[in-house]
Amino acid sequence: MKALLISMFVSFLVTFIITPQAIRLLWCAGINGRDLNKKNKPKLPASGGIAVAAGVVAGLLSYVGIQTFVYGVITVSIYLLGVISSILIVTFVGLLDDLNIKTSSVKTKDGNNTKIGLPQWMKPLLTLPAAIPLMVLNAGETTMMIPLLGEVNFGILYPLLLIPIGVVGVSNLINLLGGFNGVESGMGLVYTLALGIFGILYGSKVGLNNGAVLLLITAASLLAFLRYNWHPAKILPGDSLTYLLGAVVVSGVVIGNMEKIGIIIMIPFILEFLLKLRSRFKATCLGKLRQDGKLDPPYGKKIYSLSHVVMNIKPMTEKQVSVSLIAIQVAVAVLAFIITFSGIA
Numbered sequence: 001m002k003a004l005l006i007s008m009f010v011s012f013l014v015t016f017i018i019t020p021q022a023i024r025l026l027w028c029a030g031i032n033g034r035d036l037n038k039k040n041k042p043k044l045p046a047s048g049g050i051a052v053a054a055g056v057v058a059g060l061l062s063y064v065g066i067q068t069f070v071y072g073v074i075t076v077s078i079y080l081l082g083v084i085s086s087i088l089i090v091t092f093v094g095l096l097d098d099l100n101i102k103t104s105s106v107k108t109k110d111g112n113n114t115k116i117g118l119p120q121w122m123k124p125l126l127t128l129p130a131a132i133p134l135m136v137l138n139a140g141e142t143t144m145m146i147p148l149l150g151e152v153n154f155g156i157l158y159p160l161l162l163i164p165i166g167v168v169g170v171s172n173l174i175n176l177l178g179g180f181n182g183v184e185s186g187m188g189l190v191y192t193l194a195l196g197i198f199g200i201l202y203g204s205k206v207g208l209n210n211g212a213v214l215l216l217i218t219a220a221s222l223l224a225f226l227r228y229n230w231h232p233a234k235i236l237p238g239d240s241l242t243y244l245l246g247a248v249v250v251s252g253v254v255i256g257n258m259e260k261i262g263i264i265i266m267i268p269f270i271l272e273f274l275l276k277l278r279s280r281f282k283a284t285c286l287g288k289l290r291q292d293g294k295l296d297p298p299y300g301k302k303i304y305s306l307s308h309v310v311m312n313i314k315p316m317t318e319k320q321v322s323v324s325l326i327a328i329q330v331a332v333a334v335l336a337f338i339i340t341f342s343g344i345a
Contacts, residue, residue, distance in 0.1 A: 171246025211256015
């Protein structure tokens with residue numbers, strides 16, 4: 001536990017120090033996007049995920065270093081080194097997406113913006129290589145508990161089929177819900193912290209769970225990043241963060257053997273996928289900005305996003321929408337613990 005706490009502190013500190021530098025670097029490089037829920041639609045540096053990735057990688061390397069040189073344990077660190085490879089690959093893909101910037105604003109489904117991103121069909125293909133490190137390490141247990149079927153051993157299909165589906169699917173699921181200051185990093189903080197705590201409890205009988213190490217180190221980095229991403233944001237997370245979080249969640253639940261609770265905690269994003277599917281992925285999460293600064297649902301009573309559900313309750317400020325969505329993630333995390341430890345599922 002001492003090694004984990006030290007590594008979490010390193011992750012927090014690196015992200016906290018690097019994020020202001022990333023803000024200046026991204027601004028100077030012209031990697032920016034419009035903060036579309038503000039009246040004057042200000043430009044902000046985008047792709048804040050690179051600062052979070054730096055913190056996560058620094059924290060993981062610190063943990064691996066302590067395990068190697070202090071405790072003489074090498075084998076347990078192999079999976080974490082594989083995870084670092086996945087994180088770097090998927091963050092690079094997200095950065096490529098964030099690099100598609102126009103010199104002047106053009107029309108997108110979210111409104112006029114300088115950040116265009118990659119075509120939707122290309123994103124799953126580009127996130128697929130992030131699964132390769134976990135595949136070649138044959139990470140995780142191939143036997144899973146399936147409702148109504150009981151235990152099913154997927155054998156070679158687990159690393160060759162289920163892991164890539166998980167990495168691509170979750171990375172793109174998390175990418176569907178966002179656009180409000182602090183939502184991506186705030187919800188990410190909740191589900192990585194919840195999964196990390198579960199991993200600690202789940203692994204208490206057999207030693208520290210490597211999945212929990214990864215998830216808690218990521219949570220520490222997100223806490224530092226949230227300082228700059230909370231309303232009013234100084235930096236936008238970009239796809240580099242959402243893709244990173246998808247890879248972290250899948251890697252954490254795979255190497256920590258926490259697939260069941262991982263699926264439950266991802267329920268908000270599964271619902272978001274189903275809602276967006278109704279619009280053929282043409283709907284925006286964002287609201288219509290009123291003169292008083294509050295947001296109306298963009299399609300009236302038609303619901304194409306969890307954010308539309310929240311805004312249909314009453315007109316809300318951007319900060320209130322963010323808090324509401326984070327609260328939904330907290331409620332789902334609590335429900336996941338209740339279901340898992342009560343033996344309901």
